[in-house]
Amino acid sequence: MNNDSTTKILTCIICPNSCRISLTYDPDTQEITSIHGALCKKGKDWVEQELFKPMRTLCSSIRITGGREPLASIRTTKAVSLSSIKELMELIKASSIKAPVEIGQVVLSEPLGLDCDVIITRGVDRL
Numbered sequence: 001m002n003n004d005s006t007t008k009i010l011t012c013i014i015c016p017n018s019c020r021i022s023l024t025y026d027p028d029t030q031e032i033t034s035i036h037g038a039l040c041k042k043g044k045d046w047v048e049q050e051l052f053k054p055m056r057t058l059c060s061s062i063r064i065t066g067g068r069e070p071l072a073s074i075r076t077t078k079a080v081s082l083s084s085i086k087e088l089m090e091l092i093k094a095s096s097i098k099a100p101v102e103i104g105q106v107v108l109s110e111p112l113g114l115d116c117d118v119i120i121t122r123g124v125d126r127l
């Protein structure tokens, strides 16, 4: 282990076993130097992604004009890079959609060039 190693304990969220995985890694080379506690390889893959390229599905709401509700709930169709969430939220905050909107309707297609869409998860009728 070199002096630049970082130690972490993470709980894997892939399956109900919830393995507590302890590891050391080099933040510069993004290399895991030791890992213990994962019962399967998926745990190591998840840890690598969580440490070096964390992804999240964004759930939020978007402004609706002319609707029975002022907002409609939305989500991304896929998990997106955590580093893109702030910019994506700013885009969503600056956007509005005219009622009616239906579940599954795409409100932003591949926003910011991301490999996903933003869709409605709760419909809003026209006033």
Ligand code: SF4
Residues within 6 Å of the ligand: 012, 013, 014, 015, 016, 017, 018, 019, 037, 038, 039, 040, 041, 042, 043, 044
């Ligand atoms: S390491 Fe494997 S067995 Fe353990 S919680 Fe993750 S997916 Fe499940």
